[in-house]
Amino acid sequence: MQFAHAGLASPEYYVPGLPVDHVAARYGLDPAEIAKLGSAENPFGPSPKAREAVAAALDRLHLYPSWTAEPLREAIAELAECEPAEVICGAGETEIISLIIRAFAPEGGRILMPGPCFPIYHLFAEGEGRLPVLAQAATDRSTMALDVDGYLDHLTEDTRIVFVTNPNSPSGTWLTEGDVRRIVEAAPQALVVLDEAYVHYSDTPGHLHLARDYEHLAVLRTFSKAFGLAGLRIGFGVAARPIVDALLAVKTTWNLGQLQIDGAIAALGDDEHVRRTVDTIVASRAYVQDRFEDLDRFRMVPGSRSNFFLVEILDPDTDSTRVFDGLLERGVIVKDGSVSFRGLDDRFLRVDVNVKEHMDRLVSALADLP
Numbered sequence: 001m002q003f004a005h006a007g008l009a010s011p012e013y014y015v016p017g018l019p020v021d022h023v024a025a026r027y028g029l030d031p032a033e034i035a036k037l038g039s040a041e042n043p044f045g046p047s048p049k050a051r052e053a054v055a056a057a058l059d060r061l062h063l064y065p066s067w068t069a070e071p072l073r074e075a076i077a078e079l080a081e082c083e084p085a086e087v088i089c090g091a092g093e094t095e096i097i098s099l100i101i102r103a104f105a106p107e108g109g110r111i112l113m114p115g116p117c118f119p120i121y122h123l124f125a126e127g128e129g130r131l132p133v134l135a136q137a138a139t140d141r142s143t144m145a146l147d148v149d150g151y152l153d154h155l156t157e158d159t160r161i162v163f164v165t166n167p168n169s170p171s172g173t174w175l176t177e178g179d180v181r182r183i184v185e186a187a188p189q190a191l192v193v194l195d196e197a198y199v200h201y202s203d204t205p206g207h208l209h210l211a212r213d214y215e216h217l218a219v220l221r222t223f224s225k226a227f228g229l230a231g232l233r234i235g236f237g238v239a240a241r242p243i244v245d246a247l248l249a250v251k252t253t254w255n256l257g258q259l260q261i262d263g264a265i266a267a268l269g270d271d272e273h274v275r276r277t278v279d280t281i282v283a284s285r286a287y288v289q290d291r292f293e294d295l296d297r298f299r300m301v302p303g304s305r306s307n308f309f310l311v312e313i314l315d316p317d318t319d320s321t322r323v324f325d326g327l328l329e330r331g332v333i334v335k336d337g338s339v340s341f342r343g344l345d346d347r348f349l350r351v352d353v354n355v356k357e358h359m360d361r362l363v364s365a366l367a368d369l370p
């Protein structure tokens with residue numbers, strides 16, 4: 001078999017957080033008692049307005065949707081104060097990331113990303129035969145935050161794409177507008193991709209407006225998190241028109257269906273759902289930070305502005321896989337750092353912030369581990 005490049009002969013895939021049913025069946029647990037803290041989903045479910053709009057769209061399933069998702073582009077353009085032609089919509093942010101890699105890095109082209117980072121960046125880069133460069137030295141181990149100067153040291157003249165995730169993943173740490181601008185301005189030869197998947201939890205408006213200031217910046221967001229629509233698959237990017245035009249040329253023509261388009265438009269108008277979600281997560285984040293004071297073998301890595309945080313394992317006699325397995329047995333699903341994130345080692349877990357009841361389950365289970 002001839003593959004387009006050698007990497008496709010032994011590909012690596014994304015490792016998602018485990019589903020509740022799987023864990024309930026494996027350990028004989030009541031699904032209602034399981035804390036699912038490995039996928040950063042919305043604890044309150046989908047936006048009710050989106051659910052209604054999706055139901056109403058069922059009558060139009062026989063019709064092709066707009067191939068550019070035009071009505072959604074218009075709604076996003078209003079939010080971003082830009083033209084609809086400066087918006088690209090995709091089946092989740094992940095699809096837009098794949099389009100960017102295809103359109104802006106040639107085969108073998110260097111793509112810079114923090115190490116650790118959202119694994120999709122390097123998995124897609126490798127899947128497409130591009131060269132991911134994980135800047136591991138630019139992550140400060142005590143905070144797991146990105147050191148901007150260290151990151152910029154990895155830039156080369158032939159870097160074609162630079163990923164910046166804000167809030168960062170998996171640390172949840174935050175970069176100021178000045179830091180984001182510094183990265184964008186240092187990389188005029190590249191397309192800078194600012195991934196704001198978790199921006200709602202930062203309790204700031206984020207940096208969508210920067211897409212108007214720079215011709216080589218794309219700002220990406222998702223409907224999977226604060227809007228609660230991970231199962232519907234919708235994301236978007238805002239960028240200068242030549243960038244969007246190129247992405248339109250490489251995307252599958254009808255990449256979003258009618259349900260996604262109508263659901264997303266309704267979700268954008270559901271401030272109440274977003275506010276309830278954000279308020280709960282922000283309060284729970286402070287709550288769980290206090291609860292971690294009771295633990296001496298684990299440390300909550302401080303500074304998360306997201307709906308997840310890193311736990312550092314201080315006990316040298318155990319590791320992330322043993323802790324991960326021990327938590328599963330106790331009905332708590334998290335992410336094992338050594339398995340889910342390249343560049344993170346066996347001293348770390350990534351854990352979602354969720355309702356206080358689940359945070360209590362997490363802390364009790366950690367305290368109960370042998």
Ligand SMILES: Cc1ncc(COP(=O)(O)O)c(C=O)c1O
Binds near residue numbers: 093235
């Ligand atoms: C940093 C980051 N970006 C983007 C996404 C993609 O979200 P989606 O494809 O669901 O829009 C995720 C999802 O986990 C993420 O963690």
